[in-house]
Amino acid sequence: xxxxxxxxxxxxxxxxxxxxxxxxxxxxxxxxxxxxxxxxxxxxxxxxxxxxxxxxxxxxxxxxxxxxxxxxxxxxxxxxxxxxxxxxxxxxxxxxxxxxxxxxxxxxxxxxx
Amino acid sequence: xxxxxxxxxxxxxxxxxxxxxxxxxxxxxxxxxxxxxxxxxxxxxxxxxxxxxxxxxxxxxxxxxxxxxxxxxxxxxxxxxxxxxxxxxxxxxxxxxxxxxxxxxxxxxxxxxxx
Numbered sequence: 001x002x003x004x005x006x007x008x009x010x011x012x013x014x015x016x017x018x019x020x021x022x023x024x025x026x027x028x029x030x031x032x033x034x035x036x037x038x039x040x041x042x043x044x045x046x047x048x049x050x051x052x053x054x055x056x057x058x059x060x061x062x063x064x065x066x067x068x069x070x071x072x073x074x075x076x077x078x079x080x081x082x083x084x085x086x087x088x089x090x091x092x093x094x095x096x097x098x099x100x101x102x103x104x105x106x107x108x109x110x111x112x113x
Numbered sequence: 114x115x116x117x118x119x120x121x122x123x124x125x126x127x128x129x130x131x132x133x134x135x136x137x138x139x140x141x142x143x144x145x146x147x148x149x150x151x152x153x154x155x156x157x158x159x160x161x162x163x164x165x166x167x168x169x170x171x172x173x174x175x176x177x178x179x180x181x182x183x184x185x186x187x188x189x190x191x192x193x194x195x196x197x198x199x200x201x202x203x204x205x206x207x208x209x210x211x212x213x214x215x216x217x218x219x220x221x222x223x224x225x226x227x228x
Contacts, residue, residue: 004155034216043203044219089156099144099207100171101217103156
């Protein structure tokens with residue numbers, strides 16, 4: 001059974017510092033991995049999706065890497081801003097036949113001005 | 114605007130009083146799903162639907178029902194709510210996932226409290 005873990009559960013950094021968020025999964029046979037952002041009262045927003053054949057994906061200040069063999073993904077957020085304060089969730093999709101996502105517990109990020 | 118809507122957004126009810134949480138999407142997606150989010154347990158799938166009249170259990174289906182009579186709607190029904198169903202509920206939709214780049218779209222969430 002796939003298990004997804006995110007450590008740390010919470011993180012506080014001063015504005016301008018780079019953020020590094022970690023995600024690990026137990027079964028390397030994944031179809032893709034997604035990083036989501038969760039804001040209170042606003043649901044989940046997809047940030048980046050990395051296909052199983054990719055090593056990384058970039059969007060603006062965000063960069064996500066994927067190492068399937070070691071069961072790890074890392075989300076980097078460069079030059080953090082107070083607006084980056086949110087909970088970040090990673091989720092893996094196990095195979096092409098199903099759309100079910102298995103989520104990690106999330107990392108709550110606070111960027112202090 | 115492409116979106117998934119849920120209603121109500123907040124609900125406080127009492128044990129045993131039947132309730133329905135509605136979910137609607139305007140993207141013509143085949144796949145729809147319900148998750149619940151609890152502290153320390155993350156998001157867990159309750160039920161999902163691959164298309165109209167096709168539904169199946171997720172990881173935590175006990176105490177819930179769903180129906181998919183129309184493509185755009187996927188209501189979550191709690192026939193006899195209990196306090197352990199107090200949670201934050203999310204509806205999600207996506208294309209059927211033939212392509213590995215298909216992402217899921219989530220609704221804003223429904224915070225349910227059962228007293």
